[in-house]
Structures are given as structure tokens and as C-alpha cells.
Amino acid sequence: MKIPDQARAILVTANHILAAQGVFDGFGHVSLRAPDDPETFLISRSRAPQLIEPDDIMRLDFDGAPVGDKGMKPYLERYIHGRIYATRPDVGAIVHSHSASVIPFGVVADVPLRPIYHMAGFLNEAVPIFEISDCAGPNCDMLIRDNDLGTALAQELGDSTMILMRGHGSTVVGPDLKAAVFHAIYAEMNARLQLQAQALGTPRFLTSGEASAAAKTNAAQIDRAWELWALDVDSQS
Numbered sequence: 001m002k003i004p005d006q007a008r009a010i011l012v013t014a015n016h017i018l019a020a021q022g023v024f025d026g027f028g029h030v031s032l033r034a035p036d037d038p039e040t041f042l043i044s045r046s047r048a049p050q051l052i053e054p055d056d057i058m059r060l061d062f063d064g065a066p067v068g069d070k071g072m073k074p075y076l077e078r079y080i081h082g083r084i085y086a087t088r089p090d091v092g093a094i095v096h097s098h099s100a101s102v103i104p105f106g107v108v109a110d111v112p113l114r115p116i117y118h119m120a121g122f123l124n125e126a127v128p129i130f131e132i133s134d135c136a137g138p139n140c141d142m143l144i145r146d147n148d149l150g151t152a153l154a155q156e157l158g159d160s161t162m163i164l165m166r167g168h169g170s171t172v173v174g175p176d177l178k179a180a181v182f183h184a185i186y187a188e189m190n191a192r193l194q195l196q197a198q199a200l201g202t203p204r205f206l207t208s209g210e211a212s213a214a215a216k217t218n219a220a221q222i223d224r225a226w227e228l229w230a231l232d233v234d235s236q237s
């Protein structure tokens with residue numbers, strides 16, 4: 001099945017934005033539930049995000065098997081995406097990254113990641129932490145390299161927007177691609193600001209009511225941020 005050109009283009013832009021905004025480096029991946037077949041998803045072949053081009057986009061099923069395009073090498077951790085799409089019909093896009101400021105919150109469980117400002121109102125509920133050694137034993141390489149680990153991660157994510165992965169990174173979801181990218185960028189930003197605030201003293205976080213009101217406002221304004229981020233990356237290409 002042919003991959004729609006528009007879907008290829010927006011995924012390329014998403015990859016370039018996430019690289020430009022410091023969420024991705026040579027690693028990290030973003031996927032989109034396929035608009036023409038929602039039981040599959042679209043994602044780049046294994047490549048550094050900033051270099052991704054429309055022809056790199058491939059289609060996978062929810063077990064991580066390529067559909068068509070069988071010559072391209074998929075990401076090792078594609079099981080993150082497939083297993084979340086399989087269990088969360090509300091999810092339209094997923095970002096997995098190793099963005100640096102988030103890492104401390106995955107390894108210090110008694111300091112939860114919480115909304116420090118309005119842009120991260122989506123972090124309202126407790127962010128779960130995935131403990132990979134519970135499934136993969138004491139000597140794994142920390143990566144989600146099969147469907148069993150992907151299923152365990154999806155179960156731990158539950159209904160949340162974000163999951164921290166101890167000693168590895170994080171995964172965020174959204175109802176669509178722009179929302180997932182927004183969540184990934186502001187999760188990284190919130191983590192950085194929370195670390196700075198906690199170095200000063202004890203922060204006063206948003207209340208639950210403030211966080212949910214702010215999240216609702218932000219959800220209606222994502223296009224404004226996307227337009228700017230996209231302009232930045234398009235002008236470099």
C-alpha cells in the first residue's frame with residue numbers, strides 16, 4: 001500500500017523539528033498512526049532524525065513487521081510504537097527520545113516529574129516509570145527490542161501521556177502528530193526548569209486544576225508553535 005505523500009512530509013518535518021529543538025540527537029524516533037490504514041503506523045527507517053527524507057518513511061504493523069518496503073532497515077525499538085498503538089486507540093502519534101533533562105526523573109523515583117509551568121499542564125497525572133529489569137532481567141541493554149518488552153511498556157504507560165524509562169529515556173503520546181511533538185518538546189523543557197527550580201528550593205507546582213485548565217488551553221494553540229518550529233527547520237533545508 002502506497003504511503004500518502006502528505007504523511008511522509010509531515011513525519012519528516014516532525015523529525016527535523018524534534019532534532020532542532022534538542023529532543024532528538026542521532027537517536028530517537030517519531031511515528032504516526034497511518035491515516036489510510038489505522039492498524040498500521042508510519043515511521044522512518046533506522047536513520048538519524050535530522051537526515052530523514054520522505055523516501056525513508058516506511059509502514060509497519062503493530063508487531064513491528066514491515067508492510068511493503070521490505071528492503072529498509074527498521075529501528076531496533078519499533079516495538080515501543082506498535083504495542084502502544086495496539087492498546088491505545090486514542091493515540092495518533094508517538095515520540096520516543098533520550099532527551100537529556102528528562103533522564104534524572106527516571107532514575108530518582110522519589111522526585112516525580114510534575115508541571116512546573118503552564119506549558120506542561122499535560123503532565124498533570126503522575127508520570128509512570130518503566131523498570132525494564134522487571135521484564136528483561138539484570139543484564140539487558142535497556143532497549144525495547146521485542147514485542148514482549150513493548151507490551152510491558154504499553155501496560156505501564158496505561159492511560160498516561162508520558163512514561164519515563166529508567167536509565168534510558170521517555171516516550172510521549174498524543175492524539176495527533178503535532179500534539180505528540182508538542183508534548184515531547186515541553187516535557188524536556190519542563191524537566192530542565194524543574195531541575196533548576198529544585199536547585200533553588202522547593203517549587204510550587206501547578207495545582208491539578210491549573211494543570212488541566214492549562215492543558216486544555218494549550219491543546220487549542222499547538223498550531224501556533226508548530227508553524228514556528230516548522231519554519232525554522234524548513235529554512236535550513
Ligand SMILES: [Zn+2]
Nearest residue numbers: 077097168169
Ligand atoms: Zn531508546
